[in-house]
Every structure is written in structure tokens, then in C-alpha cells.
Amino acid sequence: MTINLRVRKIKEKIFFTLSYISIAITLIILGSVIFFTFVKGINSWSISFFLSPQRSPLDPNQGIAHAIQGSLLMSFLAAAISTPISILAAIYLSEYASTAFREKAEYILDAMAGIPSIVVGVVSYLLFVLPLGTFSAFAGSMALAIMMFPLMTRASQDAFMRVGREYREAGLAVGLPKWKVSLHIVLYIAKNGVITGFALAFGRIFGETAPLLMTALGSRSFPTDIFAPTSSITLLIYEYSKSPFEIWINIAWGASLFILIMNLAINLVIKFSVGDRRWVI
Amino acid sequence: MGYIKIELDKVNAWYGDNHVLKDLSLSIFEKSVTAIIGPSGCGKSTLLRVINRLHETVEGARVSGRVLLDGKNIYDDDIDPVDIRRRIGMIFQQPVAFPHLSIYDNVAIGLKLNGFKDKAMLDKMVEESLREAALWDEVRSRLMDKGISLSGGQKQRLAIARAIALKPEVILMDEPTSSLDPVAGAKIEDLIINLKRNYTIILVTHNIQQAARVADYIAFLYMGRLIEFGPARRVLESPEIELTEKYLTGEFG
Numbered sequence: 001m002t003i004n005l006r007v008r009k010i011k012e013k014i015f016f017t018l019s020y021i022s023i024a025i026t027l028i029i030l031g032s033v034i035f036f037t038f039v040k041g042i043n044s045w046s047i048s049f050f051l052s053p054q055r056s057p058l059d060p061n062q063g064i065a066h067a068i069q070g071s072l073l074m075s076f077l078a079a080a081i082s083t084p085i086s087i088l089a090a091i092y093l094s095e096y097a098s099t100a101f102r103e104k105a106e107y108i109l110d111a112m113a114g115i116p117s118i119v120v121g122v123v124s125y126l127l128f129v130l131p132l133g134t135f136s137a138f139a140g141s142m143a144l145a146i147m148m149f150p151l152m153t154r155a156s157q158d159a160f161m162r163v164g165r166e167y168r169e170a171g172l173a174v175g176l177p178k179w180k181v182s183l184h185i186v187l188y189i190a191k192n193g194v195i196t197g198f199a200l201a202f203g204r205i206f207g208e209t210a211p212l213l214m215t216a217l218g219s220r221s222f223p224t225d226i227f228a229p230t231s232s233i234t235l236l237i238y239e240y241s242k243s244p245f246e247i248w249i250n251i252a253w254g255a256s257l258f259i260l261i262m263n264l265a266i267n268l269v270i271k272f273s274v275g276d277r278r279w280v281i
Numbered sequence: 282m283g284y285i286k287i288e289l290d291k292v293n294a295w296y297g298d299n300h301v302l303k304d305l306s307l308s309i310f311e312k313s314v315t316a317i318i319g320p321s322g323c324g325k326s327t328l329l330r331v332i333n334r335l336h337e338t339v340e341g342a343r344v345s346g347r348v349l350l351d352g353k354n355i356y357d358d359d360i361d362p363v364d365i366r367r368r369i370g371m372i373f374q375q376p377v378a379f380p381h382l383s384i385y386d387n388v389a390i391g392l393k394l395n396g397f398k399d400k401a402m403l404d405k406m407v408e409e410s411l412r413e414a415a416l417w418d419e420v421r422s423r424l425m426d427k428g429i430s431l432s433g434g435q436k437q438r439l440a441i442a443r444a445i446a447l448k449p450e451v452i453l454m455d456e457p458t459s460s461l462d463p464v465a466g467a468k469i470e471d472l473i474i475n476l477k478r479n480y481t482i483i484l485v486t487h488n489i490q491q492a493a494r495v496a497d498y499i500a501f502l503y504m505g506r507l508i509e510f511g512p513a514r515r516v517l518e519s520p521e522i523e524l525t526e527k528y529l530t531g532e533f534g
């Protein structure tokens with residue numbers, strides 16, 4: 001064996017070992033996050049944990065029902081606002097825009113997706129809290145919709161652009177106007193990509209805290225008015241985990257476990273509903 | 282020679298700066314098969330796509346000149362390209378079956394999405410179209426299966442049924458058999474010969490034997506120009522232009 005060959009083999013071995021260690025560290029960290037959240041959180045799960053709202057910090061019969069409702073309310077409202085706009089914007093970008101315009105728009109959307117969520121919170125505070133004079137579920141939803149918009153638009157646009165030109169031309173060739181080709185052919189063929197994009201964006205906003213701190217603020221009771229302060233699971237975790245009360249701290253762990261499982265569930269639902277071989281994380 | 286269904290008058294076409302069709306003038310006779318032949322890249326597909334106004338849907342593509350359908354220029358301002366595409370159907374080289382639609386809906390899509398509602402009438406038109414496309418017997422028992430479950434040759438006949446369902450006057454076919462095996466290709470050729478009783482057909486083909494079998498007229502294109510045009514036998518047996526003869530004898534292509 002020449003010296004060169006031996007050096008090369010050693011380098012190869014070092015590189016292999018380093019990458020092996022790296023993935024091991026990553027998996028161990030991830031595993032311990034899940035493990036600790038599970039061990040710490042599972043004890044606070046009970047019927048009242050899921051069905052009751054906040055009570056006095058010393059009352060053991062309390063839960064996060066008001067926060068779950070707030071989270072679902074704001075996430076679904078955000079999705080309802082942002083989904084149709086995102087899909088239409090994506091259709092415009094992939095079907096109508098010139099290449100030059102599309103590239104600029106992609107750049108802006110990608111930049112928008114990277115804006116720290118606290119900044120989205122501050123902007124939403126200026127746009128939706130100050131003018132209305134109150135923190136509200138509505139303002140929270142708008143902040144989440146702003147976060148969801150670039151993610152879903154880009155994912156849908158990519159899905160549309162993967163649809164072969166032959167399908168569009170076959171649609172045009174039977175005398176369909178372009179908008180019908182976009183809506184009845186391209187959108188359907190790209191459906192799985194759009195659903196994946198939706199689920200990823202939804203999972204992302206479902207776990208957001210910062211934009212809600214500045215907009216929805218939080219609340220101790222069930223949401224009844226979308227123009228009033230509203231709780232969310234993440235806001236509750238944020239508040240309880242800083243509190244000095246043991247019951248609340250335990251509930252915060254339980255709520256963390258709940259969010260973690262929700263996110264895993266959303267990913268599994270995508271994986272199976274789309275029949276996609278990719279693991280989406 | 283018969284009624285002139287389509288007349289091209291000094292047609293030019295571009296993709297950006299690429300000048301693809303050059304002063305092309307050509308008459309297409311009603312209820313006949315006109316084959317467009319010529320070497321790869323000479324502009325055959327572009328010519329078809331100019332005739333149903335699909336060319337202009339490509340970014341940067343342009344057309345000049347006139348294309349008269351029944352004497353009326355389809356590039357006039359008062360003409361909606363969507364109406365033209367209902368009157369002039371098109372079959373592509375790669376057979377297209379919409380993956381999200383059943384066999385039935387693959388045929389009905391043009392009617393349905395153009396506002397046709399009457400279910401009984403729709404059933405009837407789908408059946409007629411599939412019969413005319415010689416596909417009915419193979420699919421009648423599984424109309425609700427997905428269109429992509431069909432074989433290549435069946436998909437191509439499905440595409441023909443889809444075009445026929447709109448009762449077009451003209452059918453453009455861009456190398457409809459080149460992606461098929463010989464048996465499936467022969468079925469399409471038989472079909473073309475039957476269809477010309479009711480439709481005016483323009484067939485782009487690489488295959489000179491195919492042109493000899495099905496065409497009434499042949500147009501030979503070279504580098505975007507029409508080199509020779511005439512009755513099929515005359516062009517094949519005694520071409521007037523040397524370039525045509527060279528192409529037919531396989532000296533290039």
C-alpha cells in the first residue's frame with residue numbers, strides 16, 4: 001500500500017466518523033426533546049386537562065381547553081384567509097406572470113418567509129391591534145395568515161409549475177379558457193403538492209408564539225369574540241412556564257407534549273393522504 | 282380540388298428572435314387529409330399551433346400574416362382564440378389523458394367545462410365520440426376508470442374522442458403515432474382515413490409511408506418555408522422540386 005492511498009483511506013474514515021457522530025448527536029438531541037416532553041407532560045394529561053379552561057393556579061382541576069380552542073380558531077381563520085389568496089397568487093405566478101416578474105416575486109416571497117416571526121407580530125400590532133384598539137383573535141389570525149401566505153404560495157406555485165405543459169395545452173386545445181385550465185386541470189393535477197404546502201404552513205403557524213404575543217395577547221377563558229384577546233396553546237405555555245406555580249408549570253409541559261404530538265400528527269396525515277414517500281418534518 | 286377550408290397567407294412565426302415560419306402560404310381542402318412533412322425542426326408543429334392559435338400561448342412567441350378559416354381571418358381582433366380552438370381540435374405527439382379524470386370525463390371535459398349540463402345528452406355524446414374514435418368497445422364497461430389506466434394507443438384514441446366530442450370542423454394531428462407501437466399506430470391510421478369523411482385533417486408526420494397511406498395532399502416544409510405542395514401521389518411519385526426529392530429519398534431528414 002502506498003503512503004498516499006493510506007492517507008486517503010484515513011481521510012475517508014475520519015470524514016465518515018465525523019458525519020456519523022453528527023447525525024447521532026442530532027438524533028440524540030431530538031430524541032431527548034421528545035422523551036423529556038413526554039415524561040414531563042404525560043402526567044398532567046387528564047379529562048379536565050382537555051376539557052377545562054384556566055382556573056386559579058392552585059386548583060388541580062384545570063386545563064388548556066380555552067387555549068386549544070383559541071389555537072384552532074386562530075389557525076383555521078388564518079388558513080381560511082390565506083389559503084384562497086395563496087392559491088390564486090400561485091396560479092398567477094405560474095400561469096400568467098412573465099418570467100421576469102415571477103422571479104422577482106419569488107425572491108420577495110422567499111424573503112418574506114424568512115422574516116422573524118416577532119417582526120410579523122410587531123407589524124400586525126401596528127396594522128390590526130392599534131386601529132381596532134384591542135388585542136384580538138382577529139389580529140392574531142391576520143399575523144398567522146401573513147406568516148402562512150409566502151410558505152403556501154411558494155409551495156403551491158412549485159406544485160403548479162411541476163404540472164407538464166402538455167396538460168395545459170390539451171385543455172386549451174378543447175376550447176377551455178385559460179382560467180378554467182388553471183382551476184380545473186392544473187390545480188387538480190397539482191393537488192397533492194398544494195395539500196402538502198398547506199399542511200406544512202399550517203403546522204408552522206400552529207406552533208407560533210411570537211406573532212400572537214403582540215396580537216392575541218392571551219386570555220384565561222374560552223374564546224367568545226374574535227375581537228377580544230384570546231389564548232393559544234403556545235401563549236399558555238409561554239405564560240405558565242414562567243409562573244411560580246407547580247400546577248401551571250406541569251400544565252405547560254402537558255401542553256408542550258400536546259403541540260408536539262399535533263405537529264407529528266399533521267406530518268403523518270400529509271404523508272398518508274398524499275401517498276408521498278417523503279418524510280416531511 | 283374542392284372547397285378551401287383553411288388558407289394560410291404569408292404566415293410568419295417567431296419564438297423570440299427565432300424566425301421559424303417564413304412567408305408560408307398554403308391551402309387546406311375540406312374533408313381531406315393534408316400531411317405536413319419535413320425534417321426535424323423545420324416548423325411542422327409550429328405550423329399546426331399557428332392554425333389553432335396555440336402558438337401565441339408560449340412566452341415570447343409571435344405570428345404575422347393571415348390564417349383564413351372559411352374565408353375569415355382567425356387573427357382578426359374580433360376573434361376569440363377560445364372559439365377557434367373549439368372549431369379546430371388538436372391531437373399531440375404524446376397522448377394526453379388527464380390523470381385526475383375518468384375515461385368518461387376525459388372525453389366530456391371540453392363539453393362539461395364549456396357549460397354543457399344535460400346528463401343524458403352528455404352520455405350520448407361521449408358514447409358517440411368514443412365510437413367514432415374506435416375506442417368504445419374497449420372501454421364501455423369501465424368508463425369510470427381513470428383515463429391514465431389505458432394503454433398508449435388507447436390514450437391517443439381517447440384524445441381523439443375528446444377532440445371529436447366538441448364536433449370540430451378541423452382536426453390537427455402532430456405525429457399522433459410516433460410514440461406508439463406499429464399495431465396501435467395502424468389503428469390510428471385507419472381511424473384517420475375514416476375521420477376524413479367528416480373532418481378536415483392536417484397530419485404532421487415524420488413517416489413518409491404513413492403520408493403515402495393516409496394523405497390526400499402533402500406539403501413539404503424545409504427550414505420554415507413551404508417547398509412543395511400538391512396531391513399526395515403527385516408529390517411522392519414525381520416531386521417538382523429537387524429538395525423534395527432529396528428528402529423523400531432519404532438523403533437528409
Ligand SMILES: Nc1ncnc2c1ncn2[C@@H]1O[C@H](COP(=O)(O)OP(=O)(O)OP(=O)(O)O)[C@@H](O)[C@H]1O
Binds near residue numbers: 339
Ligand atoms: N417553445 C419553443 N420555444 C422556443 N423555440 C421553439 C419552441 N418550440 C420550437 N422551437 C423552435 O422552433 C423551430 C421549429 O420547431 P417545431 O417544433 O415547429 O419543428 P418540427 O418541424 O415540429 O420538429 P420535429 O419534427 O422535431 O417535431 C425549432 O428550431 C425549434 O427549436
Ligand SMILES: [Mg+2]
Binds near residue numbers: 325326327455
Ligand atoms: Mg414537431
